[in-house]
Amino acid sequence: MMPDANCLQWRLLLPHDLPAMHDLHLLGMAGMAAQAVKPESRDFLLGLLQGRGTVIGAWHEDALVAYGVLQHDLLAEDDPRMLLGLDAAQPVRKLAGATVAPGWRGLGLQRMLIERRLACAPRDAALFATAAPCNPPSWRNLLACGFAVRALVYRYGGHARYLLARVPQEAGAAGAGLELGGNELPRQQALLAQGWRGTAPGAAAGSLRLVPPTGTGGPVGVPAGRAAP
Numbered sequence: 001m002m003p004d005a006n007c008l009q010w011r012l013l014l015p016h017d018l019p020a021m022h023d024l025h026l027l028g029m030a031g032m033a034a035q036a037v038k039p040e041s042r043d044f045l046l047g048l049l050q051g052r053g054t055v056i057g058a059w060h061e062d063a064l065v066a067y068g069v070l071q072h073d074l075l076a077e078d079d080p081r082m083l084l085g086l087d088a089a090q091p092v093r094k095l096a097g098a099t100v101a102p103g104w105r106g107l108g109l110q111r112m113l114i115e116r117r118l119a120c121a122p123r124d125a126a127l128f129a130t131a132a133p134c135n136p137p138s139w140r141n142l143l144a145c146g147f148a149v150r151a152l153v154y155r156y157g158g159h160a161r162y163l164l165a166r167v168p169q170e171a172g173a174a175g176a177g178l179e180l181g182g183n184e185l186p187r188q189q190a191l192l193a194q195g196w197r198g199t200a201p202g203a204a205a206g207s208l209r210l211v212p213p214t215g216t217g218g219p220v221g222v223p224a225g226r227a228a229p
């Protein structure tokens with residue numbers, strides 16, 4: 001049978017859905033490199049289901065085929081406000097993980113989960129997520145839903161993570177920029193630290209298109225608008 005996203009049933013997950021959520025998390029991670037995705041403990045998932053977050057699930061008959069987490073109870077180390085230049089009073093919510101069962105990928109389910117989580121979040125909240133540069137499906141879907149890469153950080157034992165955010169009332173960045181590959185992370189990190197934003201996938205596999213802050217030129221030695229060699 002061909003999977004059909006139109007026949008899915010969506011509902012918020014409850015604590016009794018923990019076994020289905022945990023099984024899908026393990027299934028989704030199977031075969032993935034340690035640097036691409038962080039394994040979550042069963043206790044962490046239970047904490048989310050018990051109130052640290054909102055978890056949206058898509059079911060096909062009695063099988064959970066996709067879930068996405070919107071977390072409001074964040075650890076201090078997760079707080080992105082300083083990196084994003086936001087006031088300490090700014091409400092924030094984290095898109096803290098999503099999994100689509102392998103047989104249901106390629107149908108846009110993560111994007112649907114992102115949109116549903118955006119609809120659940122307070123209107124004035126800044127939304128953020130992290131995604132490994134070596135996990136393009138994860139960050140491409142966030143970019144497609146209006147997020148921008150704002151920083152490159154090293155987390156979870158030294159693994160590279162893009163910090164992506166969607167901040168209300170913030171103008172989106174546009175214009176000519178540079179395309180940098182996943183093998184150019186130090187350069188990406190330096191540009192992001194100068195206020196550049198990753199706004200779209202690049203043409204080359206795994207690459208990111210970055211644009212400079214409004215009103216500035218390109219990096220020293222490269223005029224804005226000229227593609228990286």
Ligand SMILES: CC(C)(COP(=O)(O)OP(=O)(O)OC[C@H]1O[C@@H](n2cnc3c(N)ncnc32)[C@H](O)[C@@H]1OP(=O)(O)O)[C@@H](O)C(=O)NCCC(=O)NCCS
Nearest residue numbers: 028037097098099100105106107108109110136137138140
């Ligand atoms: C990330 C995940 C949820 C995405 O599932 P999905 O919604 O079915 O997404 P898709 O497979 O359709 O991929 C989305 C995008 O990535 C691209 N993509 C898919 N596989 C890719 C690959 N191996 N390399 C590069 N790009 C890829 C698709 O072309 C699509 O991009 P586009 O629409 O901009 O062209 C799913 O891959 C998953 O569950 N992975 C394991 C868990 C995980 O990594 N979660 C995210 C971090 S918590």
